[in-house]
Each structure stands twice: as structure tokens, then as C-alpha cells.
Amino acid sequence: MSFELTVLGSNAALPSFGRHLSAQILNVDSSLFLIDCGEGTQIRMMDFKIKMNKIERVFISHLHGDHILGLAGLIMTLGLQGRSKPLYIYSPSGLERIIDVQLDGNYAFPVHFIVTDTRKKGLLFENKSVEVFSIPLLHRVPCNGFLFVQKTKSPNMRKDKITEYKIPYNKIIEIKNGADFLTQKGQVIPNSELTVIPAPPLKYAYCSDTAYFKEIIPMVKGVDLLYHEATFMHDLLDKAVKTMHSTARQAAEIARRAEVKKLLLGHFSARYKNLSPLLDEAKLVFENTLLSVEGLTLSI
Numbered sequence: 515m516s517f518e519l520t521v522l523g524s525n526a527a528l529p530s531f532g533r534h535l536s537a538q539i540l541n542v543d544s545s546l547f548l549i550d551c552g553e554g555t556q557i558r559m560m561d562f563k564i565k566m567n568k569i570e571r572v573f574i575s576h577l578h579g580d581h582i583l584g585l586a587g588l589i590m591t592l593g594l595q596g597r598s599k600p601l602y603i604y605s606p607s608g609l610e611r612i613i614d615v616q617l618d619g620n621y622a623f624p625v626h627f628i629v630t631d632t633r634k635k636g637l638l639f640e641n642k643s644v645e646v647f648s649i650p651l652l653h654r655v656p657c658n659g660f661l662f663v664q665k666t667k668s669p670n671m672r673k674d675k676i677t678e679y680k681i682p683y684n685k686i687i688e689i690k691n692g693a694d695f696l697t698q699k700g701q702v703i704p705n706s707e708l709t710v711i712p713a714p715p716l717k718y719a720y721c722s723d724t725a726y727f728k729e730i731i732p733m734v735k736g737v738d739l740l741y742h743e744a745t746f747m748h749d750l751l752d753k754a755v756k757t758m759h760s761t762a763r764q765a766a767e768i769a770r771r772a773e774v775k776k777l778l779l780g781h782f783s784a785r786y787k788n789l790s791p792l793l794d795e796a797k798l799v800f801e802n803t804l805l806s807v808e809g810l811t812l813s814i
């Protein structure tokens with residue numbers, strides 16, 4: 515069971531200092547989800563040996579160029595590689611028109627555009643492993659983040675108990691669903707003795723781009739990993755407010771108030787060569803903070 519994040523790009527607006535534009539790959543049980551697709555995303559996937567044809571779904575936060583300009587190129591490459599299976603792209607309204615113009619309406623395989631409602635949390639997609647929700651964000655254009663929630667697994671059967679009580683195969687599903695077991699001698703074995711509670715479902719939240727927006731706190735409460743944009747340091751708060759971005763301190767404040775387990779900072783302004791001061795600023799508010807490192811895969 516995998517639930518792993520690889521950051522492909524961590525910069526805001528333009529590439530700088532070896533950092534690239536927003537894009538991430540989330541691998542959930544071998545289904546690949548692409549989150550945002552800045553210019554050069556396909557190159558980054560080649561750099562990090564991501565099998566791009568395995569991408570099933572693309573989740574786009576908003577239509578600013580630094581989050582979408584890699585998409586037409588990626589779709590073209592997938593077509594040239596002979597892709598036939600569909601690609602599903604979730605985004606605020608308007609993306610289909612932009613991609614249509616760039617590709618002149620020529621798609622080599624089915625591409626489905628699904629429009630998100632950026633004003634409220636909503637379920638976008640689910641399969642047997644995961645549910646994906648949109649989260650409203652506060653930016654200069656309609657924008658949403660995404661919340662990926664692993665599905666709760668049923669309890670695991672204890673193999674030693676199957677042998678000990680000679681539990682027939684046809685009873686195992688019932689026991690996994692919570693039933694006790696009645697032995698041939700009439701002894702009731704409680705379910706708690708027969709099963710192991712699985713680990714709680716993992717959660718990953720992606721929040722970029724956004725001004726400080728306390729309304730998201732209940733939506734990302736307790737997530738295992740929160741990616742929150744930290745375009746500026748707090749001495750540039752005026753600039754952050756004006757451009758509707760966040761500072762590192764504000765990102766940490768959201769993490770602290772939402773009691774998340776870990777915070778991942780990203781979407782760094784091209785003015786910062788050294789990112790350590792952003793990390794230090796965030797850590798003063800929320801200790802368990804990391805900087806996005808492109809190419810590094812985090813197990814969530």
C-alpha cells in the first residue's frame with residue numbers, strides 16, 4: 515500500500531536557482547495523480563523517472579500560468595507515446611478552452627475536463643483506495659486545493675487465531691466486518707481477539723495558491739501532511755496580502771491551528787536563493803516543517 519508524494523516543482527511564478535514550477539505526483543497504491551502542472555513538468559518527470567503514462571488524473575488548483583503551462587505539452591507527449599486510455603483533468607472553469615486552443619482541438623486519446631466548484635469543499639473522485647476532495651482557497655482567481663483521504667481499511671484477520679480456532683474460510687469476511695466467532699464447542703470468541711485494527715487512513719492536503727485563509731483549518735484538521743504555499747517571508751506580508759499569497763509564518767500558523775502532523779512548504783518566490791530563513795521562520799510556529807525538495811519522495 516503506497517501513499518507517497520514526489521515534488522517535481524516548488525517555485526512560484528518563474529523558475530530560479532534550480533527550482534521549477536508547481537507540480538507534484540501523488541502515488542496512491544500505484545495510481546498516479548498529478549497535482550498542478552507548471553511549465554516543464556514532463557521534463558521533471560523524466561528527470562525523476564516517473565512513468566507519465568501511469569498518470570490517471572490531473573488536479574489543477576487554478577489557471578495561473580505557473581500551474582498549467584506544462585499541461586498541453588504533457589498531453590501531446592502522452593499522445594505521441596501511444597496513450598489510448600483516458601485522462602481526467604479537474605480544475606476551475608476555463609482550462610478546457612485554454613488547452614483546446616493550444617492543441618487546436620486535436621487530442622490523440624480521450625481527455626475529460628471536469629470543472630471544480632472553488633467555493634466549497636466537494637468530493638471530486640473516489641476509487642477503492644482514496645477519496646479526493648476540493649478545498650476552497652483564497653487567491654486572485656478562482657482557486658481550490660485538494661484533500662486526498664485514504665479509505666478506511668477493514669480490520670486484518672489474525673492468522674494465528676484462524677489456526678487456533680480452526681476458523682473456516684467462509685467466516686473470515688464476517689469476522690473482518692465485526693462479527694464474533696462461535697466455536698464448535700459453543701464458545702464465543704470476541705472479535706477483538708481475532709482481528710488487528712488497521713492503521714488510521716492517511717490524509718494529504720495541498721493548499722496552493724492562497725492568502726492566509728483560516729476557513730481551511732477545519733478541512734485540513736489533523737492531516738498527516740499539509741503542503742501549504744509560503745511564497746514570501748513575513749517581512750513581505752504587505753506583498754503577500756496584495757498578491758493573495760501566504761508567508762512562511764502564516765503557513766505554519768495554519769499547520770499549528772489545524773494540528774497537522776507535518777507541514778511541507780513550497781511555492782517559493784524566485785527572490786530567495788537560500789530557503790533556510792523561510793524554514794526557520796515557519797519552525798518558530800510549527801516545529802515539524804520541511805522545505806519542498808524537488809525529486810524527493812515522501813512517504814505520507
Ligand SMILES: [Zn+2]
Pocket residue numbers: 576578653723
Ligand atoms: Zn497563482
